[in-house]
Amino acid sequence: MPPLAPRRPWFPFVFPLLAVLLGACGGPPEPEPEPRVRPVMAVELESPTGLAARSFSARAEAAERTGLAFRVSGQVVSVRADLGDYVSTGTELARLDDRDYRLKVRELEGQLAAAEGKLTEARANFERGRTLVADGTISRADFDRLQAGFQQARGQRDALAEGLATARAALEDTVLRAPFNAHVAVRAVEPFEQVSPQRVVFVLDRLDVIELRVGMPETLVVHRERLTAVDVHFAALGRDYAGHVRAIGVDVDEDTQTYPVRIAVQNPDRRILPGMTARVDFRAAMPEAHLADYFLVPLTAVTEYRGDPHVWRLDEADERVHRVPVSLGPLEREGMRVRGDLQPGQRVVVAGVQHLEEGQRVRLLTEDDIRGARR
Structure with missing residues (x-):
C-alpha cells in the first residue's frame, strides 16, 4: 500500500480569506464630513447705473x-x-x-373799579402821611399803618386785575x-x-403742502447724497408733482428693515387729498462713466485669497457660496467699487466671510434673526 501524502495545513489560507470577507462587509470608507452650515448676512447687488431711478409706493397725508x-x-x-x-x-x-362767563367778567370789572378807588385813596393818604411824619405831625406808627393800607390796597387791585384777565380769556375761549x-x-x-x-x-388738515412717507432700503439709503430729484405721480389725478426730501431717518424700522423718508409736495390748488396713493420716483446722479461696470459693496464683503481680492457670491438655489475674484475700484464713502463675474440682483456675503470655504452651505440670516440678536 503506497504511503499517504501528507496533508497541507489549511489555516494559512483561512486568515487572508477572512480578512478579505471582513473588509467587504465593512463597505466603503465613510466620506469626510461636510463643513457645517454657517449663518451669513448678504446684500443684493444694485446695478451700477440702477440709481438713475427707483420707484416706491406711498400714500399722501397732510403735512400739518x-x-x-x-x-x-x-x-x-x-x-x-x-x-x-x-x-x-x-x-x-x-x-x-357764554352767559356765565360774561357775568363773571362784569362782576370782576365792578370789583376792580372799586379796588382802583380804594387804591387811589390809600395812595393819597400814604403820600400825605410821608409829609406829616417828616414834620412830626403824626407818629411813625401811624405812618406805618398808612403804608400798610396802601400796600394792601395795591395787592387787592393787582389780584382782581389778574382775575379779570383770566375771566376775559375764558370768555374768549x-x-x-x-x-x-x-x-x-x-x-x-x-x-x-x-x-x-x-x-x-x-x-384740521393743512393741505397746501402734502407729505408722503416711504421706506427706503439700506442699499439705496447709503446713496442718499446722490439723490437729485423726486417725482411724484398721482394716478387718480393724472398729474406729476415735484417733491423734495424733507427728512431721512437714521434708525431702521424694526418691522420693515427700511429707513423712513418724508417727501414734501406743494399742493397750492389742494387737489391732492390725504389717503391718495402715489408713485414716488427717486432720481440720482449716475456714477462716472469709467465706473459703469463696477458694483458698490460694503467694505466687509471684500476679502483676500492667496493675495488677490475676492467676494463670496451666494447661490440662493442651493444655499452655497462661491468665491468670485474681483478687481478693486475706488474707495467711496458708502463702500468699495468692485468688478468681476457678478450680476445685478445677485447676493454677496457681507458678514462671516473669513470662515467660508468654496461651495460651503450657508444659512442666510432673516430679519427675525437680526431683530432677535438686537434684543
Whole structure:
C-alpha cells in the first residue's frame, strides 16, 4: 500500500480569506464630513447705473394736522363748520354758551373799579402821611399803618386785575377758531352738546403742502447724497408733482428693515387729498462713466485669497457660496467699487466671510434673526 501524502495545513489560507470577507462587509470608507452650515448676512447687488431711478409706493397725508378743543367747558350753542369745509385763519368753528362767563367778567370789572378807588385813596393818604411824619405831625406808627393800607390796597387791585384777565380769556375761549388755513378733516361736536375742556372736537388738515412717507432700503439709503430729484405721480389725478426730501431717518424700522423718508409736495390748488396713493420716483446722479461696470459693496464683503481680492457670491438655489475674484475700484464713502463675474440682483456675503470655504452651505440670516440678536 503506497504511503499517504501528507496533508497541507489549511489555516494559512483561512486568515487572508477572512480578512478579505471582513473588509467587504465593512463597505466603503465613510466620506469626510461636510463643513457645517454657517449663518451669513448678504446684500443684493444694485446695478451700477440702477440709481438713475427707483420707484416706491406711498400714500399722501397732510403735512400739518391739528386737533382743536375748547379750553373751557360748556354747552355748544352753534357749529359753523362741517366736514370737508375749507376754513381760513380766524374762522369761527363753534361757540359755547357764554352767559356765565360774561357775568363773571362784569362782576370782576365792578370789583376792580372799586379796588382802583380804594387804591387811589390809600395812595393819597400814604403820600400825605410821608409829609406829616417828616414834620412830626403824626407818629411813625401811624405812618406805618398808612403804608400798610396802601400796600394792601395795591395787592387787592393787582389780584382782581389778574382775575379779570383770566375771566376775559375764558370768555374768549368760548369761541373756537381756526389757527391756520385748513380743511376740516374731522367734526366731532353737535349743537346743544355739553363739552369738557381739552376734548378734541375738530381736526384740521393743512393741505397746501402734502407729505408722503416711504421706506427706503439700506442699499439705496447709503446713496442718499446722490439723490437729485423726486417725482411724484398721482394716478387718480393724472398729474406729476415735484417733491423734495424733507427728512431721512437714521434708525431702521424694526418691522420693515427700511429707513423712513418724508417727501414734501406743494399742493397750492389742494387737489391732492390725504389717503391718495402715489408713485414716488427717486432720481440720482449716475456714477462716472469709467465706473459703469463696477458694483458698490460694503467694505466687509471684500476679502483676500492667496493675495488677490475676492467676494463670496451666494447661490440662493442651493444655499452655497462661491468665491468670485474681483478687481478693486475706488474707495467711496458708502463702500468699495468692485468688478468681476457678478450680476445685478445677485447676493454677496457681507458678514462671516473669513470662515467660508468654496461651495460651503450657508444659512442666510432673516430679519427675525437680526431683530432677535438686537434684543
